[in-house]
Amino acid sequence: MTLTGELLIGATARRGQGGAITGYDAATGEALPTVFSGATAADVEEAAALAWAAFGAYRETALEVRAAFLETIAQNILDIGDSLIERAMAESGLPRGRLEGERGRTVGQLRLFAAEVRAGDFQSLRFDAPDPERKPAPKPDLRLRNIALGPVAVFGASNFPLAFSVAGGDTASALAAGCPVIVKAHSAHPGTSELVGRAVQKAVADCGLPAGTFSMLFDEDRAIGQELVADHRIRAVGFTGSRAGGTALMKIAAERTVPIPVYAEMSSINPVILFDHALANRGAAIGKAFAGSLTLGAGQFCTNPGLILAIDGPGLDAFIAAAGEALSAMPAQTMLTSGICKAYLAGVARLSGHAEVKTLAQGLEGAATQGRAALFETSAKAFLAHHDLQDEVFGAAGLIIRCADAAEREAVLDAMEGQLTAAIHIDAADHDAARTLLPKLELLAGRLLVNGFGTGVEVSPAMVHGGPYPATSDGRTTSVGTLAIYRFLRPVSYQDMPQALLPEALVR
Amino acid sequence: MTLTGELLIGATARRGQGGAITGYDAATGEALPTVFSGATAADVEEAAALAWAAFGAYRETALEVRAAFLETIAQNILDIGDSLIERAMAESGLPRGRLEGERGRTVGQLRLFAAEVRAGDFQSLRFDAPDPERKPAPKPDLRLRNIALGPVAVFGASNFPLAFSVAGGDTASALAAGCPVIVKAHSAHPGTSELVGRAVQKAVADCGLPAGTFSMLFDEDRAIGQELVADHRIRAVGFTGSRAGGTALMKIAAERTVPIPVYAEMSSINPVILFDHALANRGAAIGKAFAGSLTLGAGQFCTNPGLILAIDGPGLDAFIAAAGEALSAMPAQTMLTSGICKAYLAGVARLSGHAEVKTLAQGLEGAATQGRAALFETSAKAFLAHHDLQDEVFGAAGLIIRCADAAEREAVLDAMEGQLTAAIHIDAADHDAARTLLPKLELLAGRLLVNGFGTGVEVSPAMVHGGPYPATSDGRTTSVGTLAIYRFLRPVSYQDMPQALLPEALVR
Structure with missing residues (x-):
């Protein structure tokens, strides 16, 4: 696959008009081929509008369709082949074995969330049987399910160019929850990001999903990411990085007309x-x-x-x-x-x-x-x-x-x-x-x-990769493991709704 | 029970040195007997210190003990008898039937959370079996449970002097989660608050729990409540009231050295x-x-x-x-x-x-x-x-x-x-x-x-009494129904921990 340095906005790829970004060989400090184009506010607007347009259909995709989509992303990442590992090695300075392992982790994570989606537990279905005879007032029929929060902005980490980046844990869990994702690619590994971003973009097309289900933007500084978090169509943020970066996003999110949750994994000395x-x-x-x-x-x-x-x-x-x-x-x-x-x-x-x-x-x-x-x-x-x-x-x-x-x-x-x-x-x-x-x-x-050390974070149901502030912005959550999906959901209750109008999961 | 107008700080009752509060007959506008004493910063300090001291033992109380405590609160409220209804009628202007119903709701809510505690599902136990033979790295033994966040500050509502006040839904769910509670009593019904507060205080003693499990403060204006939310030992806030009041607390909570969640139920036109x-x-x-x-x-x-x-x-x-x-x-x-x-x-x-x-x-x-x-x-x-x-x-x-x-x-x-x-x-x-x-x-x-109206909020597993901002500060949660307990919990993962050191719920 040849890198183009283009932004991925829904189904399209095009050069942005913002400041350019270059990938560097971490070992030599030399510029790597391909100049990546930065996004402008207009690109944020378009990506957010597409994400919002996609949200309605995407959040109600059949569980099997959504699971297959996650698995298709995993396969498309594998299909990139060795050029992904080579580019990631150059951009990150990490050795081959580590990056091959990390690719396995990334793919495994996507498949784990596919299984989680198929199992459907994340919907947290609840049913209260009605009692029309109850005194003094009849008991209503109440049913509850979790729904997706809305489009999610994801900020990848420099230290996991695959597993915590474009198609990493935040993206996988947000897509699993039914949220479209807009990734702000990390400028430390733009080539790796484009390769993976195109794999996700292709999976959206392969699965016939709405184009706005996924977009990816490059940015030469912080302005585009901040505009993304401030955009009214973005409903949650996943971030892995520095405390300064995370708290800056928390502040923007808290000051919006409608505040949104920021799941920032920041600093820890363990x-x-x-x-x-x-x-x-x-x-x-x-x-x-x-x-x-x-x-x-x-x-x-x-x-x-x-x-x-x-x-x-x-x-x-x-x-x-x-x-x-x-x-x-x-x-x-x-x-x-x-x-x-x-x-x-x-x-x-x-x-x-x-x-x-x-x-x-x-x-x-x-x-x-x-x-x-x-x-x-x-x-x-x-x-x-x-x-x-x-x-x-x-x-x-x-x-x-x-x-x-x-x-x-x-x-x-x-x-x-x-x-x-x-x-x-x-x-x-x-x-x-x-x-x-x-x-x-x-x-x-x-x-x-x-009798161990924290390095080596299992991706599994009982993992918590989170912790009290300032380790993360929200110690009630985890960014690794299947519990991560709950960050992007909220409960809705349906009272006395006819079967014909109930969401399928609540019909019984 | 004779009203004294005292602050309830842990096991003690004493007059505060802050500005006084008076209850008024809602119908006539006349002052009711008893002058209630306002708290000072020193009282906040003492209540918070006691709550923190109680937290360690209270959060690890056996489920049966905690359930019995909630039931004891319910019984103690009933034991107040008609003086509670009469005082609440005077202070709120609400009719007897409504307040008797609301007392039933309050007691029912406490008992429902007792059942929820006994069932134990809120602990969200998860177990990942180890695999010492796995390559390239052994799979660890991982176990997860939810633990209580810490002491919770509760701000009751004027419109439910029983069900959303001193021993209302926020208090019941926080206590159920294992969090000590400090209530800032609503100045619209101080007498009702003292009666119920003493019922809770007595239940703490009846059940032999740490004194700081519950405190209640009066405040003539907003300063004491704000100090409470800013106190480093307070780890979450439950609030029902106006948008201005709720957003003010959200701001204080977000600007703390360690931000904490605020669950504020504010305004809605339904x-x-x-x-x-x-x-x-x-x-x-x-x-x-x-x-x-x-x-x-x-x-x-x-x-x-x-x-x-x-x-x-x-x-x-x-x-x-x-x-x-x-x-x-x-x-x-x-x-x-x-x-x-x-x-x-x-x-x-x-x-x-x-x-x-x-x-x-x-x-x-x-x-x-x-x-x-x-x-x-x-x-x-x-x-x-x-x-x-x-x-x-x-x-x-x-x-x-x-x-x-x-x-x-x-x-x-x-x-x-x-x-x-x-x-x-x-x-x-x-x-x-x-x-x-x-x-x-x-x-x-x-x-x-x-084909109904929102009034009449069932207290049950499938209820959501919450919604997107600004209806509440956090649309991912509910303040009514059994799901409310999850607001006051966070997950902790235990890796390769010997049976002898595991929390009892995770031993198996």
Whole structure:
């Protein structure tokens, strides 16, 4: 498939008149072929009008039709073949194996939502039987179903050019719910976005769905995305990215004439708590495993374990020695974009230069586009005194907080902002100590893990990839797993409606 | 039970140092016995600290204990006896039958949530079986449950001094979810509030629950309620009242360091669409029924049918004649407060004096504290040209929009703001016409009714008492019916957690 750099607006593809975007080779920093055309306000208007026009028919598609559509998107993505992987490798600097795996995850996610649509549980059907004889007033016939909210604006992430981007989790769950989608393509991987966007556009045509079911816009800065969120036909927003970006969209959404929900997955440092017995028995092993999780994908995961909490002792020293040794030998890794690399280096420099922070280890030096792992240590007192030590450093940087005792450990947790995950490393003898902390951790994060790290997010019914603000904008939801579909639905009740007029799902 | 006018803060009752509040006899305007003491910021602080201290234990109470607590509240309310009805009659001006019915509804609601808690479905338990052999990575053991959000601030409504107030739907569903509640008592019925508040406080003690599970504060103006919503220990808000009040709380909640959800039920004019055949066949009968619904409870219902949409013709004339005749004979009714009565009279005067609005009928004149019903008519063109004709007039005022044709009727619906309910009156011959409008109505309102009016809101599983903004702050939710519990919950996922540490509900 040849890239054209065009906007995908409903069934059409055309060059936009906004500022141009270029994809860059993440490793070399060189511009990649194809100049992508930016959208203008007129393109937002057209895409939103088409999405709204499509909404009425699309939200009432038969479940089988909608499921087949999701499966067709999955197949069309596979049909792109290796050119998708190659372009994504160039644009993201991520290795082949990772991107092939991510493609599998993307396709699997679409198929999982197809199954979810077929099963139909997301409609949450409820029936209250009438009782015409009830006194003092007859009981009405009430039936309830969920309906789709309306067109959804999706902002993909840089760090998952497939699984959290054009046809990623937000798009899959919104389409599954019956919502048309307008994607604002991430400027870090425009070529990957066009390839996947065309696969979705083709699926819309393959399945005979209304053209406005899907559109995709490029944008050289933030204006187009902001216009999208402000458009009255957009009824919800899915976003994965920075806290600044997410909160900016939350503000626009809250100030609309009719406010809309924003599901923004933003920042998280994912605390890992090492308990005494586990540390004493296998501190070194945990340290080595931690180094592996910290550096996975150059540390560019929302669930990257950025913070280690442990009580002072020889177990912690063994953990640090092993983690430091492993990290010191780690080659630097190409980061997603030069901007992310610069921000990472700045974050590492900030920690290195912090009066209260000690640098424990650094990975091997690399090229200018690469990030080397870094491990730091501070005290609980310093962490409590310096709020900026909670700021996420996106990349393979970890901060160990050496606590004097359990009370300090608890104080650190009390001071911590909302998180996506919290992990504990425990042996059986740690159970009692862990039990006292679990209620705190439940209020802190969306997912609690035992003897593992948050990286590797299962796409399944019991997954929560979400958490209290500011990890996400709405801790009542998840952006991964089948529960994600409920973000794009609302209940409607039908009272005493004749069978002839009821939605099919409610006829019985 | 003797009223003391004290604040209820956890297990204690004491006079507040804030400005005093007095209850008034709605019919006579005379001050009722007991001066109620207003809270100060220190009282908010103490109630919030107690609620937070209670939260940890309360959210993990055994389901049976929590269900019994809700039932105990119900019984304690009944045990107050007739003094509750008498005080509520005086403070609200509502008749005995209505308030006895409302007490039944309040008690029934608490018992329904008790049953819901016992059934346990609200926990939304999910289990993903592990697969240690899976390649390339083992599949973890994942289990999910909903947990309570945290302490909830509840703002009761003036128009349901029992069912939407201190122990009303918001309180019942928040307590059912495992959230402590702090009620800001409505100043229109402080005596009723104290009686019910003491019944809840006693139930907390009866059931041996943590004292901070429930508190109730009086406030002479809005400052205390606003401080409550801004307090970092409050994690959600339930509100029933005006659009100005609701949006003010939404703004405070959105601007907190950690934003929280506000479930505000605000304004709605509840359009009623009369279709041609139904009008032709039984216009007069519908008109008479409409007059009954419009004037029920002096029209002081969120679901009061304030807007009638119909196509010009003799059926509509028959409807108007019958409705006008019925309304003209209706005695004026005491309104809830002098403020509400004044606002109603101002709204009626605004419509009477509107150049594009014709006054069709008025009810009988009454005392200064009473509202008389009023029926108005305008054209679709005028409605579309004057946005203020959508403003809710809280009370028994109805506006008929005479449409030239179906296109005008559709244009009016397109211009309409989000609503709690939309009703259609149809005969079988109207089905095709109704079918074309239903998708529009689904996007407009939370509940669609056929051949009825929105007044009379069933408390049941399939009820939606909610709807798109500005009917409520969050159209994804309902404030009546068992679904209301989900407003106060969020999912947490547990990965590879040993049985010994799992929450009991997830052990299996």
